[in-house]
Amino acid sequence: MPKPTRPVSAATVPKPVVPRHRLEVGTISHDDLVQEVNMRKAVEDKLRRSNDGIKMLYKELVKTNAQLKEFDQRKDDFVNNVSHEIRTPLSIIRESISQVSDGLFGKVPAKQKRHLDKSLVNVDRLANIITDLLDVAKIENMKLQLYKAKVNMTSLVEDVVSNFESKVKAKGLELKCELPDTDVNASIDQEKVIQVFVNLMSNAIKFTQKGHIRISIEEKDDLVECHIADTGRGIAQEDLPKLFNKFEQIGRHHGSAEKGTGLGLTISKGIVELHGGKISVASEEGKGSTFTFTLPQNLLHEGVIQNLKSVLLSAIEKFNQFTVIKLNVDVPKDQLKAQSALVDKLIRACLYRKVDDVVQDGRKIYILLPGTKKADCTVVIERIKRELKQHDNAKVHLDVQVTSYPDDGLTEDELIWKLLSEEERA
Amino acid sequence: MKTILVVDDKADIVELVKNRLEANHYKVIVASDGNEGIKQAQQHRPDLIVMDIMMPNMSGGEAVKVLKSDAATQHIPVVFLTAVGSSVREGEEPGRVYVDGKFFPAIGKPFKPEKLLSEIKKLVGN
Numbered sequence: 198m199p200k201p202t203r204p205v206s207a208a209t210v211p212k213p214v215v216p217r218h219r220l221e222v223g224t225i226s227h228d229d230l231v232q233e234v235n236m237r238k239a240v241e242d243k244l245r246r247s248n249d250g251i252k253m254l255y256k257e258l259v260k261t262n263a264q265l266k267e268f269d270q271r272k273d274d275f276v277n278n279v280s281h282e283i284r285t286p287l288s289i290i291r292e293s294i295s296q297v298s299d300g301l302f303g304k305v306p307a308k309q310k311r312h313l314d315k316s317l318v319n320v321d322r323l324a325n326i327i328t329d330l331l332d333v334a335k336i337e338n339m340k341l342q343l344y345k346a347k348v349n350m351t352s353l354v355e356d357v358v359s360n361f362e363s364k365v366k367a368k369g370l371e372l373k374c375e376l377p378d379t380d381v382n383a384s385i386d387q388e389k390v391i392q393v394f395v396n397l398m399s400n401a402i403k404f405t406q407k408g409h410i411r412i413s414i415e416e417k418d419d420l421v422e423c424h425i426a427d428t429g430r431g432i433a434q435e436d437l438p439k440l441f442n443k444f445e446q447i448g449r450h451h452g453s454a455e456k457g458t459g460l461g462l463t464i465s466k467g468i469v470e471l472h473g474g475k476i477s478v479a480s481e482e483g484k485g486s487t488f489t490f491t492l493p494q495n496l497l498h499e500g501v502i503q504n505l506k507s508v509l510l511s512a513i514e515k516f517n518q519f520t521v522i523k524l525n526v527d528v529p530k531d532q533l534k535a536q537s538a539l540v541d542k543l544i545r546a547c548l549y550r551k552v553d554d555v556v557q558d559g560r561k562i563y564i565l566l567p568g569t570k571k572a573d574c575t576v577v578i579e580r581i582k583r584e585l586k587q588h589d590n591a592k593v594h595l596d597v598q599v600t601s602y603p604d605d606g607l608t609e610d611e612l613i614w615k616l617l618s619e620e621e622r623a
Numbered sequence: 624m625k626t627i628l629v630v631d632d633k634a635d636i637v638e639l640v641k642n643r644l645e646a647n648h649y650k651v652i653v654a655s656d657g658n659e660g661i662k663q664a665q666q667h668r669p670d671l672i673v674m675d676i677m678m679p680n681m682s683g684g685e686a687v688k689v690l691k692s693d694a695a696t697q698h699i700p701v702v703f704l705t706a707v708g709s710s711v712r713e714g715e716e717p718g719r720v721y722v723d724g725k726f727f728p729a730i731g732k733p734f735k736p737e738k739l740l741s742e743i744k745k746l747v748g749n
Contacts, residue, residue: 277707281677284706285633288733292639295736301646324733344721 273340280331284324291320329460333443336467343386343471345495350381350390350414350421357394358412361402370405375413383421384495389468396461397425397488405429408485419494420474426487432480440478441466465490502613505556505563509609512554513602516567520574520601523616524562524581527594543588547580563616571601625747626650628669630660630686631704632678636732640673640704643736649743657681661689664696670747673739676705676720684722691723700746703729704739 225233298305298313305313335341358374365372394412401410408428415422432440441462469476469490480486512519526540541557544564548555554565566574578597585595598616606612627649629640634655641651652667654660656678664672672690676683683703690696703720720729728746730739 281706284732285636288706289633289635289639291733292636292643292736296639296642296646299736301642320733321735324731328731344726 269338273338276331276334280327283327287320287324287327291317291324294320326458329458329464332464333460333467336464336471341389341467341471343389345384345386347382348385348387348390350383350385350423350492351376351379353387353391354394354412354414354423357391357398361398361410364402365410368402368405369407370402371409373409373411375411377415381414381416381421382494383492385472385492386468390472390492393465393468393490394423394425396465400461401425401427401429401486401488405485416494417491420491421494422489422491424487424489426485428485431482431484431486432478433482437478437480441476502617505616506609506613508554508556508563508565509602509612512565512567513607513609516602518570518602519565519567520569520571520599521612521616522564522566522574522578523598523600524564525596525598526560526562527596539588540585543584544581547577547584571599571604574599624648624650625670626652626667627743627747628652628654628660628663628667628672630654630657630663630672630678630683631675632656633675636675636704640739643739644673644743647740657683657686657689660686661696664690664699665693668696669699671743672699672701673704673743674701676703676707684720687727688723691725701727702739702742702746703727704732704734705729706732 294313294316296302298310298317332341354374354376358372362372398410398412405427406429410428411424411426413424413426443460443463466476469492473493473495474491476488476490478486478488509521524544526536540562541555544562545555548564548566550567552567556563556565564577566577569577578599582595600606600612600615602612605615627644629637629644629651630653631637631640632655637653637655641653644651652663652669654663658681660672660674660683661681663669674683674687683705687701690699690701705720720727728742730742
């Protein structure tokens with residue numbers, strides 16, 4: 198069957214074209230011709246109709262999509278509003294009880310105080326459930342926002358652990374903390390990561406009757422690996438796969454008085470994964486459990502970029518033109534700390550003007566040269582190369598990249614984008 | 624005696640926070656939304672502001688933006704006291720609220736009065 202030679206659009210429907218040469222050859226009868234023309238017309242009609250149909254469907258889809266988006270937004274607003282609407286009366290209840298209990302309106306008999314304090318504990322529990330539910334909803338909708346900054350994980354863990362010391366002691370357990378002697382930095386959302394540690398620590402203490410809780414962190418390649426191990430009752434093999442599911446309270450049938458929301462591990466997993474890390478558990482019933490999670494260090498991003506951004510922004514405000522030199526310093530990782538101080542010192546020695554600025558982060562060094570054109574910065578680069586070469590100690594290989602204002606970008610964001618490598622942009 | 628401005632649209636919360644702070648020897652002035660909060664802050668220059676977030680007319684976040692861009696009020700420390708979101712989860716430490724590129728201490732509702740008081744004490748003394 199003959200096919201139309203062009204795609205048909207509703208706006209320009211091609212007239213049926215009968216190939217001339219076939220007429221000239223004269224081998225087609227008039228009836229055949231009429232039949233073919235009719236057939237083509239029918240096909241075109243059909244195509245036009247289906248094309249109109251597709252257009253209508255597309256319009257419908259656009260409309261439905263907009264409606265879904267609005268619905269999604271309304272759902273988020275609703276969840277947030279419900280949380281807000283529940284928390285407000287809860288805080289009025291809590292603080293009213295608390296003020297009575299604290300004797301702000303006169304002395305309270307011990308028996309009454311006991312009941313008031315019991316109410317307070319349960320208001321707090323209710324508030325925690327609401328917070329957890331909201332967190333899970335956000336994690337599931339990919340709406341949990343991370344506020345990342347460069348954080349020293351060693352001191353973060355020290356802080357968390359110190360908050361648990363009395364609780365662990367009260368239960369007669371031993372608290373072991375194995376931390377590196379040095380800072381272990383990572384670009385993370387501090388509050389959220391604390392939440393993960395607190396969740397895992399609370400669980401460990403809750404399910405351990407004797408023995409110890411051990412916390413450790415270590416640097417592995419570009420990851421920080423964190424372990425929370427206990428000598429508690431452990432988890433049955435068949436329960437392990439369900440562990441990170443919502444509302445899964447494995448310990449509940451043991452009949453002890455643990456009160457959780459059943460959401461802590463789901464939230465912890467969500468937070469770790471949002472950071473680009475992984476969480477896992479190894480456990481043996483009766484012997485204990487070890488939870489392990491990793492967090493990528495991602496040190497190039499966030500903190501440094503933020504710093505660089507503000508340097509660029511003030512340069513844009515102050516100078517008509519400037520150039521940024523980016524040096525990728527190639528140093529073996531174990532020498533990075535020792536070398537970076539030396540490299541920083543050598544580079545600063547090469548910069549003669551007060552206005553020149555250096556932003557350094559590990560292997561990347563950004564040098565800001567105000568008032569300098571792109572072509573004129575080679576002098577500085579040569580000077581730096583010479584200086585580094587003269588120092589045997591500085592075993593570095595330099596990879597240089599140059600970006601100028603206003604030639605390469607008019608805003609700090611554009612300039613940063615130019616300066617970052619593809620993997621850094623990700 | 625240190626003066627604290629409490630900004631919240633819920634009269635019950637304002638009353639309770641005022642009560643609690645006065646019992647701890649602070650002088651308290653109040654406002655019921657962001658606009659009024661800015662006026663009160665400019666007029667009375669309090670030593671600290673306890674700020675709700677979700678309020679009619681002008682939110683706490685908007686108000687803080689204005690206060691931080693005004694030379695007369697930008698030095699006044701702010702503690703958010705809010706029922707919004709989980710960024711202010713009631714943990715061992717106060718949470719944080721992010722306004723205009725800066726973090727501010729935040730205490731989630733329902734709040735523990737000892738947390739509110741210790742945060743205030745940290746910022747202005749008592």
